[in-house]
Amino acid sequence: MSKFMIIAGEASGDTLGAELVRALRERGEFANAEVFGAGGPKLSAAGVELAFDLAAHAVVGIWEVLKNYGKFKEFFEQLLAMALERRPDVVVLIDYPGFNLRFAKALRERSAGLNWRPKIVYYVSPQIWAWHESRIKQISRDIDLMLAIFPFEKGWYAERAPNFRVEFVGHPLIDRYATNVRPAINPQKSRTVLLLPGSRVREVRKHLPVMVEAVGMMRQKEQFNCRMVLPSDRLRDLAAQVAPLDGIETRVGGLEEALRSATVAIASSGTVTMECAYFRVATVVLYKTSWSTHALGRRFIKVNYLAMPNLLANEQVYPEFIQHEATGANLAGAAGELLTNPTKRMEITAKLDHVIASLGGVGASHRAAKYISELLAR
Numbered sequence: 001m002s003k004f005m006i007i008a009g010e011a012s013g014d015t016l017g018a019e020l021v022r023a024l025r026e027r028g029e030f031a032n033a034e035v036f037g038a039g040g041p042k043l044s045a046a047g048v049e050l051a052f053d054l055a056a057h058a059v060v061g062i063w064e065v066l067k068n069y070g071k072f073k074e075f076f077e078q079l080l081a082m083a084l085e086r087r088p089d090v091v092v093l094i095d096y097p098g099f100n101l102r103f104a105k106a107l108r109e110r111s112a113g114l115n116w117r118p119k120i121v122y123y124v125s126p127q128i129w130a131w132h133e134s135r136i137k138q139i140s141r142d143i144d145l146m147l148a149i150f151p152f153e154k155g156w157y158a159e160r161a162p163n164f165r166v167e168f169v170g171h172p173l174i175d176r177y178a179t180n181v182r183p184a185i186n187p188q189k190s191r192t193v194l195l196l197p198g199s200r201v202r203e204v205r206k207h208l209p210v211m212v213e214a215v216g217m218m219r220q221k222e223q224f225n226c227r228m229v230l231p232s233d234r235l236r237d238l239a240a241q242v243a244p245l246d247g248i249e250t251r252v253g254g255l256e257e258a259l260r261s262a263t264v265a266i267a268s269s270g271t272v273t274m275e276c277a278y279f280r281v282a283t284v285v286l287y288k289t290s291w292s293t294h295a296l297g298r299r300f301i302k303v304n305y306l307a308m309p310n311l312l313a314n315e316q317v318y319p320e321f322i323q324h325e326a327t328g329a330n331l332a333g334a335a336g337e338l339l340t341n342p343t344k345r346m347e348i349t350a351k352l353d354h355v356i357a358s359l360g361g362v363g364a365s366h367r368a369a370k371y372i373s374e375l376l377a378r
Contacts, residue, residue, distance in 0.1 A: 002034070003088040004024070004034070018043050020092065023365035089119065091118050105142050174356075191222075204235050263281075263339060269322075285306065
């Protein structure tokens with residue numbers, strides 16, 4: 001019986017991991033596989049034996065990482081001990097590069113003399129094409145297989161590490177929503193502004209106040225419904241503490257329904273911008289972090305855009321406001337224009353259709369499972 005260890009440190013990785021586990025189990029050879037590790041509630045629901053809920057402790061920014069260093073070191077050592085004791089055949093690391101790349105390196109070092117060399121798979125390439133390209137040396141040394149979800153990544157790696165195996169599996173969101181038809185554009189539907197402040201505590205603290213400020217400014221000129229979707233009760237409780245939410249319908253979960261009914265979104269840069277793109281929602285993107293993290297990023301980031309739909313389109317389809325530019329006035333101006341200009345929204349929709357078409361067809365998780373099976377068979 002095969003053994004898999006899986007580590008997902010964020011809500012998006014928890015979702016990807018659960019989809020991958022189900023795809024693996026649908027393959028006959030892994031139907032009864034032992035799967036353990038760390039993740040969140042979706043991996044647990046998929047039958048993974050979790051040492052703890054790592055996704056609940058997601059942090060962002062240099063100071064948040066340093067402040068929580070002791071806690072994450074304990075998690076790291078606990079998972080490393082689990083791997084060395086139970087010796088999985090495959091270790092699947094999902095995104096979360098600050099933790100997972102270090103884990104891959106430590107696992108290679110500590111298992112060297114044990115007559116055991118697990119296959120290490122990395123699912124969702126770290127964005128080293130945006131910054132920290134030097135990590136490619138460690139990745140190609142410690143990782144056996146990279147599963148990429150964006151079409152340009154395989155070629156990018158091939159130019160820099162031609163002997164490193166990278167496979168483009170497509171984007172899992174295509175699978176996630178494949179049973180439902182993408183919404184048609186209806187300019188006459190009731191106007192709704194959707195707020196998506198992020199999936200981490202720090203993001204909600206940083207983003208929600210300026211989002212709410214923007215909504216207030218927009219309401220001085222226009223009438224519309226406003227809704228906010230958060231991924232957990234914990235973040236909903238936090239949201240009520242950091243900003244006045246009068247007139248804003250707040251929900252936990254139900255992102256698909258919210259996106260289907262949204263006219264415009266104001267969203268934190270991250271995975272959710274691709275979901276906005278899939279559902280053809282004209283979106284204003286923002287991101288605010290600590291000054292030190294921002295200063296470091298400005299020095300090393302090599303791409304022109306932060307939002308992935310913009311990167312894939314190679315143009316600013318979604319307006320972006322980063323750090324000091326992410327003000328209530330700027331967000332209100334951009335979102336207000338989209339709300340009142342159906343022609344502009346239609347132009348954005350046409351570009352989003354090309355972006356989504358580039359992500360491959362249904363079956364990303366099953367293609368990922370297939371490549372893992374082939375790797376294990378070698």
